[in-house]
Amino acid sequence: MSTTTRQRSAQAWDNSRPGPRRGVTPLVVLAVLFALPGLLAVLLRIFPPTDDLPALVASFISYGVIAWTVALIGFGLAALLARRKAVLVTLALVCAGLLALQLSWLVPLFVPDQRPATTRTFTLLSLNIRGDLGDPDAILAESGRADVVVLLETTPKAVRDLKAAGMYEQFPYRAGTKSRGSASAIFSRFPLSSVQPLPQTSFQMWQAVAEIPGVGSVRVIAAHPCNPFCGPGYWQSEHELLQRVVGDDLDRPLVVAGDFNAVDDHLPMRDLHRMGLRSATDIVGAGWLPTYPANSRIPPLIPIDHIMLNDAMTATSITRVHVAGTDHLGLLATLAGTGG
Structure with a gap:
C-alpha cells in the first residue's frame, strides 16, 4: 500500500465525524415548528394582551397543549435516534415542563368542584x-x-x-x-x-x-x-x-x-x-x-x-x-x- 493511500485511510478512520442518523433532522424541524406556537401560547397566558389581534390569538392558548405534545414527541424521538443526545434530551424536558404548565391551566375544567x-x-x-x-x-x-x-x-x-x-x-x-x-x-x-x-x-x-x-x-x-x-x-x-x-x-x-x-x-x-x-x-x-x-x-x-x-x-x-x-x-x- 502506498504512502498516499495509507494517509487517506487514516483520515477516513481517525478524523471523520459521524453525521446525524437518518430521521433526526426532520424530527427536530417538526418539534421546533410546534414548539414556536406553544411558546407563543405560554407567553400570551403569562403576559395577557388587551386588544385586537393579540387578544384574538390568545383565544387559542389551550391549543398549546397540542403544540407541546407534538414538540415533546419530536424532540424525544430525535434524542433516541441521535448520537449526541444531551441537547435534545434537554429540549424534550423543557417541552415536558411547559406541557405540564399548560395542562395545569386546562385540567381543572375536567375536575368537578x-x-x-x-x-x-x-x-x-x-x-x-x-x-x-x-x-x-x-x-x-x-x-x-x-x-x-x-x-x-x-x-x-x-x-x-x-x-x-x-x-x-x-x-x-x-x-x-x-x-x-x-x-x-x-x-x-x-x-x-x-x-x-x-x-x-x-x-x-x-x-x-x-x-x-x-x-x-x-x-x-x-x-x-x-x-x-x-x-x-x-x-x-x-x-x-x-x-x-x-x-x-x-x-x-x-x-x-x-x-x-x-x-x-x-x-x-x-x-x-x-x-x-x-x-x-x-x-x-x-x-x-x-x-x-x-x-x-x-x-x-x-x-x-x-x-x-x-x-x-x-x-x-x-x-x-x-x-x-x-x-x-x-x-x-x-x-x-x-x-x-
Missing part, C-alpha cells in the same frame, strides 16, 4: 341568536327546556318574531326586549324585579333579579362585552364595566351568562375568577366546551360563551345546544343554590 346543591334546581339557557338570523321556532323549542333564558344580539325584529312564535306566552317576565338596537335580553317563567340596563355598551346588556321558587332571589346579568375588534380599547373597557357591575353585589346569588367574547385564558375572565366567579362548566367538570363558530363546516374552536356563578350558586349539569341560523352554540345548565 365539591359544591353541593342545597336548594331546588332550575334551568338556564344562554344563547347568542345572531340578530334576526336565528330561527325563532328553534329558539323557542330550545327555550322550552329552560326556566330562565338569556339571549344575546336580539334586535327589535328578532323580538317581534319570537313573540309571534309564542315566546311571550312561555316566558311572561322579560327584560331588555324593548331595546332599540342589538341587545341582551332575559326571559323568565318567574317574576323579575330590579330590571335595569347596564351602562351603554356596544351591545346593550341588562340585569334583573329572578324570584325562583325553592331558590329565592337570583340576580341575573345578561353579558355581552364587545369583541376585540370593536375598536381600540372597547373590549377591555366593556369587560371592566361588566366587572364593576358584577362587583356591586356579590353577597346574593348571582348568575352572569352570555357571550363574553373571551376564553378562560383571557385576562377579563381571570379577573372574574379572582372575584369569586366560576363557570358552570368548571363546577360540573364538563371539560373544554368550545361554542364558536357554530355555522361552518369546521367544529366550534373556542369557548367564549359562559354561565358564571358566584359561590352562592352551583351547577349540576351543562350541555351545548345548536339553533339553526346562529353562529354560537348555546349553553343549557341546571343550577341551584348552595346556601352560601
Whole structure:
C-alpha cells in the first residue's frame, strides 16, 4: 500500500465525524415548528394582551397543549435516534415542563368542584341568536327546556318574531326586549324585579333579579362585552364595566351568562375568577366546551360563551345546544343554590 493511500485511510478512520442518523433532522424541524406556537401560547397566558389581534390569538392558548405534545414527541424521538443526545434530551424536558404548565391551566375544567346543591334546581339557557338570523321556532323549542333564558344580539325584529312564535306566552317576565338596537335580553317563567340596563355598551346588556321558587332571589346579568375588534380599547373597557357591575353585589346569588367574547385564558375572565366567579362548566367538570363558530363546516374552536356563578350558586349539569341560523352554540345548565 502506498504512502498516499495509507494517509487517506487514516483520515477516513481517525478524523471523520459521524453525521446525524437518518430521521433526526426532520424530527427536530417538526418539534421546533410546534414548539414556536406553544411558546407563543405560554407567553400570551403569562403576559395577557388587551386588544385586537393579540387578544384574538390568545383565544387559542389551550391549543398549546397540542403544540407541546407534538414538540415533546419530536424532540424525544430525535434524542433516541441521535448520537449526541444531551441537547435534545434537554429540549424534550423543557417541552415536558411547559406541557405540564399548560395542562395545569386546562385540567381543572375536567375536575368537578365539591359544591353541593342545597336548594331546588332550575334551568338556564344562554344563547347568542345572531340578530334576526336565528330561527325563532328553534329558539323557542330550545327555550322550552329552560326556566330562565338569556339571549344575546336580539334586535327589535328578532323580538317581534319570537313573540309571534309564542315566546311571550312561555316566558311572561322579560327584560331588555324593548331595546332599540342589538341587545341582551332575559326571559323568565318567574317574576323579575330590579330590571335595569347596564351602562351603554356596544351591545346593550341588562340585569334583573329572578324570584325562583325553592331558590329565592337570583340576580341575573345578561353579558355581552364587545369583541376585540370593536375598536381600540372597547373590549377591555366593556369587560371592566361588566366587572364593576358584577362587583356591586356579590353577597346574593348571582348568575352572569352570555357571550363574553373571551376564553378562560383571557385576562377579563381571570379577573372574574379572582372575584369569586366560576363557570358552570368548571363546577360540573364538563371539560373544554368550545361554542364558536357554530355555522361552518369546521367544529366550534373556542369557548367564549359562559354561565358564571358566584359561590352562592352551583351547577349540576351543562350541555351545548345548536339553533339553526346562529353562529354560537348555546349553553343549557341546571343550577341551584348552595346556601352560601
